[in-house]
Amino acid sequence: MKINKERLLEMLHDLKEFTDTPGNGVTRFSFGVQDATAREYILERAVEAGCSVDIDALQNIRIGLKTNSPDKDIVMAGSHIDTVRHGGWLDGIYGVCGALEVMLTLAEYADAALAGDKSVFSLDDLKANYEMVIFSEEEGSNFGSTMTGSKFVTGFYKEEDLGKLRDDKGKTLRQRLIELPVTDEEDEDSLDVYSMDYFDSGEILWDFNEIKTMLELHIEQGPVLDSEGLSIGIVDAIYGMRVIEVTLTGVGNHAGATPMGIRYDALCTAAECVLAAEEIVKSDEDERIVATIGKLSVFPDCSNVIPQEVKFTVEVRDKDEAKINEYMDSIIERIYNIASARRVGCVINEHSKSSPLYLTKSLRNDMEKLAKDKGLAYKVMDSGAVHDACMIANFVDTGMIFVPSIDGRSHVPEENTNEKDLITGVQFLLDVVLNEMKTEV
Ligand code: HGY
Ligand code: MN
Numbered sequence: 094m095k096i097n098k099e100r101l102l103e104m105l106h107d108l109k110e111f112t113d114t115p116g117n118g119v120t121r122f123s124f125g126v127q128d129a130t131a132r133e134y135i136l137e138r139a140v141e142a143g144c145s146v147d148i149d150a151l152q153n154i155r156i157g158l159k160t161n162s163p164d165k166d167i168v169m170a171g172s173h174i175d176t177v178r179h180g181g182w183l184d185g186i187y188g189v190c191g192a193l194e195v196m197l198t199l200a201e202y203a204d205a206a207l208a209g210d211k212s213v214f215s216l217d218d219l220k221a222n223y224e225m226v227i228f229s230e231e232e233g234s235n236f237g238s239t240m241t242g243s244k245f246v247t248g249f250y251k252e253e254d255l256g257k258l259r260d261d262k263g264k265t266l267r268q269r270l271i272e273l274p275v276t277d278e279e280d281e282d283s284l285d286v287y288s289m290d291y292f293d294s295g296e297i298l299w300d301f302n303e304i305k306t307m308l309e310l311h312i313e314q315g316p317v318l319d320s321e322g323l324s325i326g327i328v329d330a331i332y333g334m335r336v337i338e339v340t341l342t343g344v345g346n347h348a349g350a351t352p353m354g355i356r357y358d359a360l361c362t363a364a365e366c367v368l369a370a371e372e373i374v375k376s377d378e379d380e381r382i383v384a385t386i387g388k389l390s391v392f393p394d395c396s397n398v399i400p401q402e403v404k405f406t407v408e409v410r411d412k413d414e415a416k417i418n419e420y421m422d423s424i425i426e427r428i429y430n431i432a433s434a435r436r437v438g439c440v441i442n443e444h445s446k447s448s449p450l451y452l453t454k455s456l457r458n459d460m461e462k463l464a465k466d467k468g469l470a471y472k473v474m475d476s477g478a479v480h481d482a483c484m485i486a487n488f489v490d491t492g493m494i495f496v497p498s499i500d501g502r503s504h505v506p507e508e509n510t511n512e513k514d515l516i517t518g519v520q521f522l523l524d525v526v527l528n529e530m531k532t533e534v
């Protein structure tokens with residue numbers, strides 16, 4: 094069974110236009126207009142192919158093949174469609190588009206089988222159902238917490254977290270969900286792209302007993318596959334991460350009339366903290382652990398006022414949880430010491446986290462065997478980026494497939510993957526899905 098590669102590439106190029114920053118990367122935050130437009134584009138194609146659509150209160154979308162039946166377990170594939178600010182055209186959406194292309198291909202074969210065409214598989218061959226999934230707020234661009242949609246369906250986040258997670262304007266996740274643009278009721282063929290189901294933790298949790306396998310296809314976002322000339326990555330471990338938010342409070346004052354010796358400058362303090370965090374993780378002899386201060390705000394943010402308050406995030410990632418905590422705790426201790434020496438107030442809050450984890454070994458081995466059978470140049474590798482798969486993997490057999498990122502770039506407008514690799518990745522996803530669907534459940 095072969096995917097329709099022209100359709101795949103057309104969908105990918107269409108979807109990259111749904112951005113708030115045209116000409117400067119893809120910016121498509123969950124629950125915004127571009128998100129709604131991308132959802133509509135995907136759901137139109139799924140509904141046209143006779144698929145079922147279910148959207149939950151966190152706006153995760155599950156789409157089912159028309160031949161799915163309640164007595165079979167589910168093989169699921171998917172990812173996310175939200176992006177970072179000025180991100181790339183493939184992160185997340187490539188895995189969703191790949192899962193959609195698999196869905197459309199299976200639906201075409203199902204139509205032929207239903208029409209009695211014996212040259213394709215008979216529906217009885219399919220020992221499992223197929224679903225695709227779109228997780229909401231994976232990037233955390235609104236609320237600073239990655240994998241938010243999948244953290245709710247797995248019970249990592251509870252109903253009270255709806256009121257704890259806040260966006261940059263101070264709005265809670267609950268408020269943002271309540272304000273979602275409801276489609277035009279009068280226009281009966283307008284698709285609902287958001288659900289208005291009231292959040293009830295009992296409803297949001299998935300029944301993982303019905304899911305046999307979860308697969309996520311994704312760009313690597315690093316340099317390994319591209320530099321080694323390989324087509325496919327089969328993911329072994331996904332790094333964990335821990336995020337803290339630091340607030341430094343100094344004394345605002347006139348930039349010209351205040352001598353250096355009597356300043357309590359929150360930004361100079363922050364600058365020392367940033368370099369300290371870098372120095373601490375660079376001391377790791379494994380040279381694996383990473384720390385990033387990617388978000389920083391200054392108040393009142395005027396060139397002629399000594400910064401009164403600075404807020405910034407620190408995130409640390411590694412494949413060893415104890416190491417993440419050891420290094421983050423050192424960074425926290427150093428930040429407190431720097432602030433105290435400069436007599437600047439310092440408040441540090443834990444913001445979000447996810448544990449490192451190994452994906453399912455038996456599934457990984459099956460995928461390796463399939464890659465060998467297909468003659469693919471592949472490598473088993475780790476993921477420094479987190480993915481919704483690492484939340485789902487705590488409950489069902491989960492696997493990830495990577496394709497190369499040119500020059501290892503991602504989360505930037507330069508993010509790119511060549512067409513041949515994009516096609517190879519989705520074809521391999523279809524092969525793995527079929528392998529899982531025909532396996533006796
Ligand atoms: O941050 C990450 O690793 C992912 O891109 N959300
Ligand atoms: Mn991603």
Ligand code: MN
Binds near residue numbers: 177184
């Ligand atoms: Mn990302």
